[in-house]
Amino acid sequence: MDARDAMAGRPGGRNLITDVAGLRVGQAHDARACTGVTVILPDERAMAAVDIRGGGPGTRETDTLGASNLVRSVDAIVLSGGSVYGLASGDGVAAWLGAQGRGFTLLRQPGVPPSPIVPTAVLYDLANGGDKQWGETPPYRDLAMRAARSVQSGFDLGTHGAGFGASAGSLKGGLGSASYVTHDGMTVGAIVACNSFGSVVAPQGRRFWAGAFEIGEEFGGLGPADTRAEGENWEFAKLDPQPRANTTIACIATDVALSPDELQRVATMAQDGLARAIRPIHAPFDGDTVFAISTGRREAPAMEGPVDPRPFIVCRLGALAADVLARAIARGVYSAVTPEGMTTPAWSSL
Template identity: 80%
Template sequence: MERHAASRGHPGPLNLITDVEGLRVGQADDAQACTGVTVILPDDRVAAAVDVRGGGPGTRDTDALGASCLVRSVDAVVLSGGSVYGLAAGDGVAAWLGARDRGFTLLRQPGVPPSPIVPTAVLYDLANGGDKRWGETPPYRELALRAATHADKHFPLGTCGAGFGAAAGALKGGLGSASYVTHDGMTVGA
């Protein structure tokens, strides 16, 4: 019986998405605004797919992942609070990657930067009691730059990053992660 259970697999060493080799996660939040950003940052471009659902999705660069499109790899994935304002987090990570010469390049030419592919999804946390009087400078681009800069294999769970201001009705939300190593050695992370 024990041998059979062990042959099914087990959680990864950290039980985080970063148990998948080559992934790091960075997070930054703004306690005053009660919001935040999470960046999943691979060491190299990785294959990706997406399924967008819901009556009011807030996304960026997800259409580029369609089967009929040229681009099939991403340079990062961003999750953010802030509804439509949070989409600027993708801009911050794209700028961070581009400054490091990372991204999609159709044809290398001097002086032409790569185009980082950064699918971004946002959640609505605007009415959670935080101070959203940011005028023309929502914090998401800056939060994303900070999160990308501090990406690591170890990261906190719960009230942090994109989960900082998250809620489901009256229930406090947060950020979670897990990993699983299959019986044949493949690591899956979420």
């Protein structure tokens, strides 16, 4: 075995974000409205960070995770369709958690409920052909509670959860996930709902921009794109972007115990995974948001040498997070099918 083989890692057993110990995921959708919700639930409060790059984000409680603020841990993360209406999904999960006595509190007192911290990001799927005539009762609070009640280690990719009504450029978008376990035992996972303005596939072909990062045949095994990216050739992007109509929202996770500032750097580095998988990205009409969480189930592995190993651990985790996120995006689009009511073609139809 050469040195490269000794340093090789692999996807986790499920190739899902839930390969990170201490995480479960729940999903629910409304087929008539052509929308859905995904809930990422740690077994206990988890350190968290967020990095926002899109020009039109829709979020809840992201300020809570700021460096100078009191609370930098979360009880759940929610990804939702529905644009501003979807922000109610965070309320549904908060209500469900609070009923179980879960949440942040400085001092527990009889009769005073805790405050669940549930950062939420939404994507725009209001114009995808589904029935949005919901009047004063948008479905997102109920969908979120259904998703929270159904959390488990295994979950479906593609046209599910927050990715149910999503479009990735001119193709059907979807919910994707992937994971990686390093040779020395660190696990990194990602989950993403891809509703991007930009394209996930290269012009004149079916190959994903993320093809160079594919492991095995997890999204078709076609390999890297065999064409050059020329100037402003945005084939398979959306041709008529509308404000707030495009967003890729994601959460990456690790089981390594990290400080809030270290986790923030991992979230920042993870954003490069969007740039590796989508072209163009971070546009004025995108709302790209990446959360990062640490379940803290393991300490960072020891490293030999006279220098402080922590920055190198953070660097490794951030680089892996970007790769895993790129893979998750391609896996979501690869697995997506076009539901009744939508006309956006699926990748499989190319």
